[in-house]
Amino acid sequence: MGSCKEEERKQQKSVWVHGPIIVGAGPSGLAVAACLKQSQIPSLVLERSDCIASLWQQRTYDRLKLHLPKQFCQLPLLDYPKHFPKYPTKHQFISYMESYAKHFCIEPKFKQLVEKAEFVNGIWRVKSQDCEYISKWLVVATGENAEPVIPQIQGLDRFNGNVVHTSGYKSGYEFRKQKVLVVGCGNSGMEVSLDLCRHNASPHMVVRNSVHVLPREIFGCSTFGIAMALHKWLPLRLVDKFILLMSNLILGSTENLGLRRPETGPIELKNITGKTPVLDGGALNQIKSGNIKVMEEVKEITRNGAKFMDGQEKEFDSIVLATGYKSNVPFWLKGSDFFTEQGMPRRPFPNGWKGENGLYTVGFTRRGLLGTASDAIKIANDIADQWKINKEWDNICSSYVILQI
Numbered sequence: 001m002g003s004c005k006e007e008e009r010k011q012q013k014s015v016w017v018h019g020p021i022i023v024g025a026g027p028s029g030l031a032v033a034a035c036l037k038q039s040q041i042p043s044l045v046l047e048r049s050d051c052i053a054s055l056w057q058q059r060t061y062d063r064l065k066l067h068l069p070k071q072f073c074q075l076p077l078l079d080y081p082k083h084f085p086k087y088p089t090k091h092q093f094i095s096y097m098e099s100y101a102k103h104f105c106i107e108p109k110f111k112q113l114v115e116k117a118e119f120v121n122g123i124w125r126v127k128s129q130d131c132e133y134i135s136k137w138l139v140v141a142t143g144e145n146a147e148p149v150i151p152q153i154q155g156l157d158r159f160n161g162n163v164v165h166t167s168g169y170k171s172g173y174e175f176r177k178q179k180v181l182v183v184g185c186g187n188s189g190m191e192v193s194l195d196l197c198r199h200n201a202s203p204h205m206v207v208r209n210s211v212h213v214l215p216r217e218i219f220g221c222s223t224f225g226i227a228m229a230l231h232k233w234l235p236l237r238l239v240d241k242f243i244l245l246m247s248n249l250i251l252g253s254t255e256n257l258g259l260r261r262p263e264t265g266p267i268e269l270k271n272i273t274g275k276t277p278v279l280d281g282g283a284l285n286q287i288k289s290g291n292i293k294v295m296e297e298v299k300e301i302t303r304n305g306a307k308f309m310d311g312q313e314k315e316f317d318s319i320v321l322a323t324g325y326k327s328n329v330p331f332w333l334k335g336s337d338f339f340t341e342q343g344m345p346r347r348p349f350p351n352g353w354k355g356e357n358g359l360y361t362v363g364f365t366r367r368g369l370l371g372t373a374s375d376a377i378k379i380a381n382d383i384a385d386q387w388k389i390n391k392e393w394d395n396i397c398s399s400y401v402i403l404q405i
């Protein structure tokens with residue numbers, strides 16, 4: 001006899017979707033839906049949370065800003081409002097996303113956690129907790145940052161204080177006057193440590209590996225923009241050499257602050273591994289002045305603090321895990337080997353946007369919102385070509401049916 005849950009599933013309704021199913025209503029999902037709309041192609045956007053851009057609305061800290069200038073973080077077909085600053089705040093970015101969805105009349109179906117998607121007998125069957133959606137096309141837009149990475153550090157579960165991942169961190173206000181262990185030194189670790197300083201907390205940031213820290217700007221121009229411009233003329237290695245030269249000039253050596261640089265240059269490393277260089281927004285000065293303490297790798301967490309690899313032992317009130325994010329695609333996309341076990345497309349950029357049998361992926365380029373914009377346009381164009389053929393077939397079929405009658 002089937003269980004209650006099985007019975008419920010058997011009775012689950014199936015809905016045929018006219019147009020592609022897009023999983024995820026973040027910037028990537030919305031960008032594809034908008035580009036499809038532009039070609040008069042309908043789509044259905046399924047979102048697990050109750051709002052668009054949920055990463056930005058629900059899982060980021062208050063003082064977050066875009067760290068690249070707005071022209072590099074723009075979605076296709078609609079620019080940022082002119083009055084927005086060069087680096088929009090998180091709230092401005094969310095308002096841009098909301099206007100974007102409104103402008104293209106995109107109305108995602110919320111609270112639809114996609115649990116399984118599979119290509120069966122020539123169609124995509126996409127199951128959420130309460131419905132099965134069926135379509136010829138599936139667009140994966142669940143993001144590179146779908147789930148927090150929670151490291152297995154010995155003793156973490158016996159720590160008496162508060163432990164939070166950066167996806168749950170809002171403001172240093174909650175940690176004021178506390179001694180806080182921040183694990184991780186990517187952009188999140190650096191920004192959270194800086195935020196903690198601004199609330200009179202005492203952050204100790206764990207740096208277990210090498211890291212590139214770059215100035216956000218070089219003589220008033222964004223470092224990222226300069227790198228992009230130079231790369232039009234110069235090989236990446238030379239671009240990296242120039243960026244590192246300027247960084248050392250502006251920031252000084254980071255090595256003697258405990259921030260060893262990787263051997264590979266910053267942009268090349270980003271392209272190969274996805275590891276984003278830190279674009280410094282003020283944390284480095286706090287490290288220099290001793291307000292952010294750089295710590296070695298953690299050996300174990302104790303009830304009141306941590307023991308470090310170099311033998312130090314310190315007490316902490318709270319721990320912030322700035323340990324990054326991961327894709328969740330392997331949990332729900334079945335029967336396809338398009339993605340690696342880590343949930344990233346096997347084919348590297350720029351060829352990772354299209355799979356077999358009407359499968360597409362957007363926002364898995366390790367190139368931020370710029371990558372999203374480029375994927376979205378390609379996907380919509382590709383589907384539009386098939387849509388036209390489909391329509392012609394539909395017309396032929398319907399005239400055939402009419403002739404038969």
Ligand SMILES: Cc1cc2nc3c(=O)[nH]c(=O)nc-3n(C[C@H](O)[C@H](O)[C@H](O)COP(=O)(O)OP(=O)(O)OC[C@H]3O[C@@H](n4cnc5c(N)ncnc54)[C@H](O)[C@@H]3O)c2cc1C
Nearest residue numbers: 024026027028047048054055066067114142143363368369
């Ligand atoms: C703190 C932070 C700051 C960043 N800042 C920048 C920046 O300044 N510039 C830049 O270019 N990039 C930045 N990024 C990179 C970031 O990935 C992009 O900005 C952008 O959010 C990616 O959009 P996305 O739609 O691909 O993914 P997301 O924004 O993560 O959206 C994916 C959506 O899919 C939904 N979803 C996931 N799984 C399921 C499921 N199984 N079923 C249904 N729905 C699901 C999620 O709820 C989410 O709403 C930042 C990332 C982080 C974490």
Ligand SMILES: NC(=O)C1=CN([C@@H]2O[C@H](COP(=O)(O)OP(=O)(O)OC[C@H]3O[C@@H](n4cnc5c(N)ncnc54)[C@H](OP(=O)(O)O)[C@@H]3O)[C@@H](O)[C@H]2O)C=CC1
Nearest residue numbers: 065066067151184185186187188189208209276322323324
């Ligand atoms: N707009 C903005 O200002 C911001 C943008 N972002 C973006 O969000 C994305 C995610 O960034 P972020 O959250 O920093 O994640 P990242 O993956 O970039 O960084 C994770 C960090 O955690 C470290 N780490 C992981 N596990 C452990 C462990 N067990 N012990 C010690 N250290 C550990 C990693 O070290 P290791 O290298 O050794 O693995 C790395 O330093 C990036 O693309 C980033 O650019 C984030 C914050 C702000």
Ligand SMILES: O=C(O)C(=O)Cc1c[nH]c2ccccc12
Nearest residue numbers: 068224270276277366367368369
């Ligand atoms: O914010 C991010 O994580 C991004 O992915 C944006 C981005 C794409 N390529 C880069 C190179 C250097 C710094 C940030 C980025």
